[in-house]
Amino acid sequence: MKNKKLVLCGLFAAIIAVCSWITIPSAVPFTMQTFGIFSVLLILGGKYGTVAVFVYISIGAIGLPVFAGFKGGLGVILSPLGGYIIGFIALSMIYMIITKFFGERLRSQIAGLSIGLIICYLFGTVWYMLFVGETNFAAALTICVLPFIIPDILKMVLAVMLNKRIKNRIPS
Numbered sequence: 001m002k003n004k005k006l007v008l009c010g011l012f013a014a015i016i017a018v019c020s021w022i023t024i025p026s027a028v029p030f031t032m033q034t035f036g037i038f039s040v041l042l043i044l045g046g047k048y049g050t051v052a053v054f055v056y057i058s059i060g061a062i063g064l065p066v067f068a069g070f071k072g073g074l075g076v077i078l079s080p081l082g083g084y085i086i087g088f089i090a091l092s093m094i095y096m097i098i099t100k101f102f103g104e105r106l107r108s109q110i111a112g113l114s115i116g117l118i119i120c121y122l123f124g125t126v127w128y129m130l131f132v133g134e135t136n137f138a139a140a141l142t143i144c145v146l147p148f149i150i151p152d153i154l155k156m157v158l159a160v161m162l163n164k165r166i167k168n169r170i171p172s
Helices: 003-021 033-061 082-102 106-132 137-144 146-169
Strands: none
Touching: 003 033, 033 082, 033 106, 033 146, 082 106, 106 137, 106 146, 137 146
């Protein structure tokens, strides 16, 4: 990996962390974490975006407080909602695969982010069910996914708009 790309991966992992700390208060609090993931993938592309997401999760796993609520450590990943964090790797890899085969066109990017997000939701929901034990799939979706669908779509739209303005300004 070129030094410039390596630095960009580290910088964008930090951007994901900052986005994770931004909370939008409501009945179910929302973070800008998925916005950070979407933006990183769109701006850096699938390969380097996936590296940045992996770096973000890795530094959180070793204890740095990069996750929502200024939390860090393996305990966060091994918690009932930790499957969604691990799901970000699947989201990134799906985005990378789709954009590699279908190009970096807007349609491919949106498809990659959308399908990746669905897989992230699925992985995180199954993980949640394994931890909670008494919850069925529909109940878990109602608790863990339904409140986040519209905000995540809005974050995706915002990330696409931001990408159009920023991507060409990042040195390759």
